[in-house]
Amino acid sequence: MSAFKAVLLRDLRVSFRRWSELAHPLIFFVIVVTLFPLALSPTSSQLREVGVGVLWVATLLSSLLALDGLFRADADDGSLEQILLSPAPMTITVLAKVTAHALVTLLPLICLVPLSAYTFNIPLAALPTLAAALLLAAPTLSVLVALGAALTVSLRRGGSIVGLLVLPLTAPLLIFGTRATDLSVNGEPTAAPLLLLGALAALAVSLGPLAIAAAVKVGIE
Amino acid sequence: MKLPRWFHQLGSPPYVYRLADRLCPWLGGLGLVLLAVGAYWGLVIAPPDYQQGEVYRIIYIHPQTAYIGMMSYVVMAVAAAIGYVWRMKLAHAVAVSAAPIGAWFTFCALFTGAVWGRPTWGTYWQWGDPRIMFEALLLFLFLGYLSLRGAFDDRDKADRVTAILAVVGVVNVPIVHFSVEWWNSIHQGPTILRAGGPAMTNDMLVPFLIMVAAFTLTFSWLLLRRLQGEIVEREGDAKWIRELVGEGTA
């Protein structure tokens, strides 16, 4: 447990040292969310129809931006090897790093959503469900992004390939998340997709770190 | 634990290479014959469906290509896992060989499914349909595996890293299969693998099963031939390879 806290705090501290980089995913999100209405020139009801989907896609894409900080920066300066050599189990360390990423990248993104929901005329009543769906999807998303980062940690130009690996795997999150939000906009019960998102989160958090740790070990040996 | 002899033999590249040489003519020949027989039976002899008319005949290739795609992924994932855990290069070679075949068959499944869907469901594609979406995800998993492989210079590292991706993705295979039971899908439920036995009459079931066997044999032939190429590439200038190509001195 103390190893988890140590790595988590360390990663948070490192992230805040380069706090300008923290803003990148958020700015990217705002730009993507602005580009869609510009490109589509929709009526206000069309905006509402595409808004939910656009918000989710923008969140997924923006979460890919903070990848390098997960493993590559540490791999480059040798600190990742030190972490590997430490007595703490790698899965705990990985879980701590994934949590740090979720807190630093995803949480601010999720906070941006109410503003963007307003831009898309999404009714206020749907916002709690939207927020809940995003929060439930966040652990799975962080695990998947970390997995992509770990698989490509030893590649020099791994950035371009990570999207192609990670984004298809996030499709179920997209499907269930948008379904939950759409149901809420129509006033229907949203338990089913939210529960599915929760189940995915549980699965991802329990099994994901194993795969991520294995990938990191293979990558930097 | 004393392992059986064939287990050790399967770890030997020259043994597997020669075994493939012996098996391939039979697999390929029988596969080709069954493909011809099954296709003829399905297109000509089998009666038209009372609901779908003639277009139902896609049933003799669509489920088969889908099943081969899914089986390829499982073969790839299991082989990659064996290669990862026991550090067997031959197992990794099997995984690499299965990937492109699985990708192509999954593409076929999506195409034949779309073409079948247009006259029967009214649409080529349905976004958000679980069966279609997860099958598409399977294709992306194959493509991701192949892309990730290609990005590495070091073959051993490529083997081990892509093995992790393969194993993580294998959870999608049962999801594709059970998607029609777990969710509402425009795709029909299982016709063959269901409680109570197949829901098809014999005059359709027989060519259906012939095509299943035909595609399985053809897949095996394709896999073994690719595996042979992969083995030769990996073994480089080993002595048995030199003897094989006739340049080495005994």
Next chain:
Amino acid sequence: MSEFFLMNGHGAYVWSAYGLTLAVLILNAWLARTKHQSALQRARELARQAEVPRKQPTVRRLT
């Protein structure tokens, strides 16, 4: 015979499905074969290189 090709109006669907599947099978067979043949060819070249005896440089006397 023409009924066979028209498939009661659904000919385009049935034949494009069967046609693509057949094309993919042939393509995969060809790709597997090409991979195998070029691997054997490369192995042949590698073996040939190993066989070529290293030529000793000729030492010439100056006087």
